[in-house]
Amino acid sequence: MKKVIEVFNRSISKSIKFLKKDKMAMMSVIIYLFFLIIVIIAPIIAPYNPHEIIKENGKYLFNQPPSFKHLFGTTNMGRDIFSQLVYGAGPSMLVGFVASFFVVVVGTLIGLFAGYYTGKLGEFLMRLTDLAFGIPFTPFIIVLISFLGPSIKNIIFSISLLLWRDTARIIRAQTLTIRERSFVEAARVSGASDMRIIFIHIMPNILPLSLLYGSLAMGWAILAESSVSFLGLGDPNSMSWGYILNDSFISQAMSRGAFYWIIPPGICIMLLVMAIFFVGRASEEILFPKLKQQ
Amino acid sequence: MSGKWTYIRKRLFQMIIILWIIATILFFMFRLMPGNPLVAYIEPTFDKEQQDILMKQFGLDKPLYYQYIVYIGNLFRCNMGVSFFYGDTVLNILKRNLPNTLYLTIFSLIAAYIFGIFFGILLAWKRGTKFEKAGNIGTIITRSAPQFWVAMVLLVVFSFKLKLFPSSGTSNAGVIYANELQKLTSPDFWKHLFLPGLTLFIYLQGLPTLLMRSNMFDVMGEAYVEMAKMRGLSKWRIMFKYAARNAILPIATSLALGIGTSMEGNVIIENVFSWPGLGKTLVDAVVNKDYPLAQGAFFLIAVIMLFMNLIADILYSVLDPRVSV
Numbered sequence: 041m042k043k044v045i046e047v048f049n050r051s052i053s054k055s056i057k058f059l060k061k062d063k064m065a066m067m068s069v070i071i072y073l074f075f076l077i078i079v080i081i082a083p084i085i086a087p088y089n090p091h092e093i094i095k096e097n098g099k100y101l102f103n104q105p106p107s108f109k110h111l112f113g114t115t116n117m118g119r120d121i122f123s124q125l126v127y128g129a130g131p132s133m134l135v136g137f138v139a140s141f142f143v144v145v146v147g148t149l150i151g152l153f154a155g156y157y158t159g160k161l162g163e164f165l166m167r168l169t170d171l172a173f174g175i176p177f178t179p180f181i182i183v184l185i186s187f188l189g190p191s192i193k194n195i196i197f198s199i200s201l202l203l204w205r206d207t208a209r210i211i212r213a214q215t216l217t218i219r220e221r222s223f224v225e226a227a228r229v230s231g232a233s234d235m236r237i238i239f240i241h242i243m244p245n246i247l248p249l250s251l252l253y254g255s256l257a258m259g260w261a262i263l264a265e266s267s268v269s270f271l272g273l274g275d276p277n278s279m280s281w282g283y284i285l286n287d288s289f290i291s292q293a294m295s296r297g298a299f300y301w302i303i304p305p306g307i308c309i310m311l312l313v314m315a316i317f318f319v320g321r322a323s324e325e326i327l328f329p330k331l332k333q334q
Numbered sequence: 335m336s337g338k339w340t341y342i343r344k345r346l347f348q349m350i351i352i353l354w355i356i357a358t359i360l361f362f363m364f365r366l367m368p369g370n371p372l373v374a375y376i377e378p379t380f381d382k383e384q385q386d387i388l389m390k391q392f393g394l395d396k397p398l399y400y401q402y403i404v405y406i407g408n409l410f411r412c413n414m415g416v417s418f419f420y421g422d423t424v425l426n427i428l429k430r431n432l433p434n435t436l437y438l439t440i441f442s443l444i445a446a447y448i449f450g451i452f453f454g455i456l457l458a459w460k461r462g463t464k465f466e467k468a469g470n471i472g473t474i475i476t477r478s479a480p481q482f483w484v485a486m487v488l489l490v491v492f493s494f495k496l497k498l499f500p501s502s503g504t505s506n507a508g509v510i511y512a513n514e515l516q517k518l519t520s521p522d523f524w525k526h527l528f529l530p531g532l533t534l535f536i537y538l539q540g541l542p543t544l545l546m547r548s549n550m551f552d553v554m555g556e557a558y559v560e561m562a563k564m565r566g567l568s569k570w571r572i573m574f575k576y577a578a579r580n581a582i583l584p585i586a587t588s589l590a591l592g593i594g595t596s597m598e599g600n601v602i603i604e605n606v607f608s609w610p611g612l613g614k615t616l617v618d619a620v621v622n623k624d625y626p627l628a629q630g631a632f633f634l635i636a637v638i639m640l641f642m643n644l645i646a647d648i649l650y651s652v653l654d655p656r657v658s659v
Contacts, residue, residue, distance in 0.1 A: 167348075171352055174636065176636055178599065182617060263480055266483075267482060272621075309478075
């Protein structure tokens with residue numbers, strides 16, 4: 041355990057040093073923290089309840105263009121778009137976080153076992169990974185959500201059910217090379233159990249890689265959630281960005297040219313995913329210094 | 335060479351097993367779906383007797399294992415049943431919609447790869463400049479933007495504001511193409527294809543661009559490129575004649591892979607543009623609880639994707655003899 045923490049600390053301090061050097065990575069961390077703060081203080085900065093139908097002087101405010109009172113205007117049902125946007129950060133971040141957590145845990149475990157036990161168990165786990173690669177991602181989520189019912193929990197479950205595959209494959213490849221190293225051999229000779237070798241000796245070495253893949257998975261998960269919500273299969277109780285865009289799509293916001301309704305949610309998704317991908321790219325350079333020399 | 339054939343045979347066998355597992359998962363998933371599958375097909379006002387007749391007609395009254403055996407047997411004969419919603423056979427509906435998906439995918443993919451190859455070369459050429467940095471960022475932006483949102487923005491601008499392109503479908507209202515040839519030669523069809531194609535293009539071009547760029551960097555370090563530089567050849571010539579020709583090889587693999595991956599991306603785009611392809615069929619079927627059609631569409635998407643992955647693997651092993659199989 042001490043060793044794990046040590047490795048973890050080392051990679052964190054490396055990351056901080058790197059962020060100071062790379063402006064782009066720094067920017068993405070700032071974007072990321074910005075959204076995180078928005079999630080936390082959403083109730084404070086959102087002027088309205090996102091579901092509230094706004095009434096003024098006895099008149100409902102349908103399709104209002106942007107104004108000081110309604111920064112991004114109102115929907116066709118008279119709801120404040122800015123408030124929806126602020127609350128929309130929550131579901132997206134939640135899906136991204138939890139799904140990538142599952143991806144890291146499941147993908148790492150499967151990759152480790154598949155790489156360490158090269159016998160029947162390893163073979164089985166690799167075939168399982170192949171199967172996961174053989175299932176079309178978006179169609180699968182759509183079908184599964186309609187089966188399980190639209191909720192954040194089910195969306196996270198469906199996404200995680202397939203997204204671990206990339207992590208598992210890369211971790212297996214890495215484990216295969218590490219298990220041949222002399223320190224693993226030494227541990228084995230000195231009588232360490234398989235579990236001890238896997239989790240104490242091998243895992244610290246592959247942890248940074250699985251975290252990198254986890255961070256990329258976060259981006260894919262957020263995109264997947266927004267797509268599913270956009271198709272109208274999202275959680276009706278949570279106002280995610282994809283849900284806002286679905287609302288605008290079916291309410292003919294496009295033919296009215298209501299840019300204020302369409303552009304902001306998309307920009308939010310894009311910024312968040314971009315920030316994640318940039319951090320991913322940045323950490324790729326910490327993990328594989330060779331790439332940087334290229 | 336015999337090793338290669340064993341490899342291909344092994345991969346083919348593996349693909350069939352995966353398809354069988356997918357078919358099995360699909361079968362049980364759709365049977366266990368909540369709600370009576372007949373709800374979507376018949377009026378709730380039908381009496382019990384009429385419902386029973388329809389249940390029998392679709393074989394829904396038999397035990398599950400029996401349904402499963404019939405289902406797998408039928409699948410081998412490409413018989414995927416009758417759509418609850420349309421009343422037509424699933425095979426017919428898929429046959430009608432598959433070409434639309436293929437047109438959308440293939441034309442966008444070709445455009446994306448041609449663009450990506452040249453843009454990748456350009457980025458490699460301008461290595462270390464502001465232009466390369468901007469190009470890299472731009473590529474990541476196109477990957478981060480949700481496809482349906484890009485589609486919506488394009489629709490607002492080009493369809494609703496400028497009125498340059500139609501917003502949905504494959505033809506103007508009332509026009510029905512007699513056959514695929516007539517469709518492909520109709521300028522109207524191409525006009526309808528443009529926006530969904532552009533959306534897919536924007537999404538797809540990132541991969542070949544980044545791939546070409548990094549391949550160029552790899553190749554440019556090789557001895558024969560150094561040699562060409564020493565011989566004092568022009569940069570243009572070195573780039574295109576020496577480096578690009580070799581850097582392009584791995585792109586072929588990713589092209590096959592690209593067809594597979596864009597099949598799943600199509601699901602979203604087709605729904606924004608009401609493009610009558612496999613993805614739209616799938617989502618409509620899921621929403622209508624049209625189980626046979628949803629199953630069939632999903633299965634076909636999986637078949638195409640797996641087949642393309644197989645081709646990519648084979649291409650990879652043929653093009654790069656260093657790959658041990």
